[in-house]
Amino acid sequence: MKKVLLSILTGFVMVGSSVVLPGQAAAGTVAERAYVAPAASGRDVISEIIDVVGLKARFEVRAANVPNAAAVILNGKRYILYNEQFLSQVNNALRTDWAGISILAHEIGHHLNGHTLSKGGSNLQDELEADEFSGFVLRKMGASLSEAQAAIRLLAEERDSYTHPGKKNRLAAISKGWGNAQDQIVASAKAGTPSRTVAAASTSAMRETPVTTTARRSVSRMPAQYILRQVKLVSAPQERIYVTTQFNLVRETEDGIEVIGKLQKTNNRNYPYVLESRYFSDLFVNTNGLLLNEDGERVGVLTTT
Structure with missing residues (x-):
């Protein structure tokens, strides 16, 4: 995918594969008019991807009249070039922005793995390495395995070509990268929790969650000043579960407030907290408050009450 990333969607008209940057086409030519200015959204995604791997972006991101997306070196300078219409069509077809993000992550993988320094063009091994990088990055950013594989599942050819692996091998490479990132996230979260045992309610914790047995079920029995966040679970939308100001995880029952777990810090900046409970497996909290x-x-999600 250093030159051509993916097979084009059925019915998608393939534009010229030549790369056009400002000043490289004669004034008034079709190529110059076809050039699109750099997209802020593309640059924002690149920043997120680079932030995940802890490196500096030593390349520019440009929307251009390429067929889909490409990692290239022009006049000694590195670029990530992408076709805005192509990415938009892929995202719309799959109904997820993760598709376009995975394509850009793949191209970044080519640069960071040094693939663009060779003059041999695309080859099977380089493509699999870039796919693995894409899977790793997307898991770090919060994508599920299905979301990380969505673009390749739709667009890749079934069989190997001279330059690109077949769909099965590419999906496996993405899965490998995604799994490696998952292992890191779980290990980091566990390392950041001093104890996997749910802390028992202390006397002070009990004082912060007074029980009012006469209160109606629809009204929280816990004073608002002691509630840090409410936990909304997709599988149990009616449950009233809260994180208290002392980071206890509590559940409202007919008999009062029950301490069921703890909000713990981790060493992972993308998943800074984990919810531990005897009622469900560990749930990781990302920087947007989503529960995974x-x-x-x-x-689920952490919300304000």
Whole structure:
């Protein structure tokens, strides 16, 4: 995918494969008019991807009249070039922005793995390495395995070509990268929790969650000043579960407030907290307050009450 990333969607008209940058086409030519200015959204995604791997972006991101997306070196300078219409069509077809993000992550993988320094063009091994990088990055950014594989599942050819692997091998490479990132996330979260045992309610914790047995079920029995966040679970939308100001995880029952777990800090900046409970498996909290299980699936959210 250093020159051509993916097979084009059926019915998608393939534009010219030549790369056009400002000043390289004669004034008034079709190529110059076809050039699109750099897209802020593309640059924002690149920043997120680079932030995940902890490196500096030593390349420019440009929307251009390429067929889909490409990592190239022009006049000694590195570029990530992409076709805005192509990415938009892929995202719309799959109904997820993760498709376009995975394509850009793949191209970044080519640069960071040094593939663009060779003059041999695309080859099977380089493509698999870039796919693995894409899977790794998308898991770090919060995508599920299905979301990380969506673009390749739709667009890749079934069989190997001279330059690109077949769909099965490419999906496996993405899965490998995604799994490696998942292992890091789980290990980091566990390392950041001093104890996997749910802390028992202390006397002070009990004082912060007074029980009012006469209160109606629809009204929280806990004073608002002691509630840090409410836990909304997709599988149990009617449950009233809260994180208290002392980071206890509590559940409202007919008999009062029950301490069921703890909000713990981790060493992972993308998943700074984990919810531990005897009622469900660990749920990781990302920087947007989304709750994800160990398979990377979004299962809930932390909200204000």
